[in-house]
Amino acid sequence: MKRIFVKEEVCIGCRLCEIHCVVEHSKSKNIIKAFKDENPRILPRIFVEEKGKVSFGLQCRHCEEPYCLEACMSGALYKDEKTGAVLHNREQCVGCWMCVMVCPYGVIRRDLNEKKIASKCDLCLGKEIPVCVARCPNEALEYREV
């Protein structure tokens, strides 16, 4: 089972991971269109936490026994059997935001446009390497076996 890990000693806080996450999950997959034309703009699923010189990108940890899955009252959050990733079904989500409350890492964000959760990392749905890992200019994100 592969997960994304961060090397905070080389994260430079540039937030290119956030930008490429938006592009990957956009309709057009084109950076100019995704940021200028698409409305509402997609939220990134990775967040760069920064204080002073320490920074790192954080996204859903795809826990073995996820709190969000237990808290979800509509069953919109489910575990993918093959990869063990925790995925989200937008149609089934009712926007109660209990998952947001219960996530110990705070990596689920609320989509205020449609009143449903929007951003939670989905490991780029089966891509060989998630785009945040592939596009980090300083190789601060690693995709490897747990």
Next chain:
Amino acid sequence: MCIRQCAFEGHSYDPEKNEVISKEDVCVGCHRCVTLCPTNALTIRQTPLDFRANANWTARAIRDIIKQSETGGVLLTGMGNDRPYPIYWDHLLINASQVTNPSIDPLREPMELRTYLGRKPERLELDGNGGNYRPKEPLPPQLKLETPILFSAMSYGAISYNACESLARSAHALGIYYNTGEGGLHPNLYKYGKNTIVQVASGRFGVHKEYLDAAAAIEIKIGQGAKPGIGGHLPGEKVVEDISKTRMIPKGTDALSPAPQHDIYSIEDLRMLIYALKEATQYTKPISVKIAAVHNSAAIASGMVRAGADIIALDGFRGGTGAAPTVIRDNVGIPIELALASVDQRLRDEGIRHQASIVVAGGFRNSADIFKAIALGADAVYIGTSALIAMGCHVCQKCYTGNCNWGIATQDPYLEKRLNPDIATERLINLIHAWSHEIKEMLGGMGINAVESLRGNRLALRGIGLTDTELDILKVLPAGR
């Protein structure tokens, strides 16, 4: 993102207009924002402020006078001489075998780039019989290089710890050496000691017993090509906690090395220091002496060899620096090509060429420059600026500010993170592999399979566009002869 990436505060966000605006006058041309912009939206151009065309009163000459009238200070700059003096490497051409001598294919046949630096004995007496011969006397200590390239002296302080670590790791992986410069050696890098040449410079920064013990060779720095005649300079902004500890100086003070080494006022003093270091290391390590290429380099080199130096390091006027007065960098010293040719020739004429290896430095840009240097007599070549460019440098010449956006010439921990040692090490290894392969191709093209056959072989070169005097100094025939 460009806003965060620019340490010179060239970009900023205007919330009223919801726009990113740029301050053109602080841009140093380091290309950091350009390289990282995900939409390639940025490009850098020289600010179009044209003075009236004047070959003598150039824009630079005028601006420098204005600046000095305002500040009363010495103008500082970084990196090597950027003035349009002739580059002799670009006037030397390499031979290739045609018909009379078959060329050798480096991909199909073995080629020897291995180089040994150090004093070679006058003659070799062998003991033994059958197939089993051993030298009677042990050889003087040698440095073994898998390829005739080393990383030049760049001090910890001028460059960041991550940059030093990358140089150390790649030297180790490549089987070559890197030079600590006059910044001392950080304790975490002692483990790469076998690939380290430590420097004893005029400030004697960081010089103590463990420093000398850890190294493979010791280099006495008399001068450097970028600023012959004056000492090193590390601006106070870059003297942070770790630098202060490694160099053994107070935090925040300018580290100004004295111009001469105050215990070397004559060639006899140099001999005393060389032998003091040899005694201290039990004659197990080669001692190198580094000088800048100046007018009478040949005579000085001859004196140095007779004083006991095992390796002569010659730094030409294109050598880089973290900080130097612009007027010295741009006007003092001579081209390494001429210095090398005259030093090599003088030592051969005096019959002492074998007593020391010659390593040259100062603005080597590619494998052809290195190849030509070896043909002119060098045993190996030190590269500095090229190694930094491999790690991300774009030669903006603002090293002395400590605001290097690439994390190389800075001690700011926020900026230093940008240089990932894993990536930089790999890039340095790639560069040296590429150049070594190119050198093999050029050797093979000439029909020789060992770099030893190229060393000092002036017949391998021809000059083009050079005067008779220059050809005579280089001892190279003109193309066509």
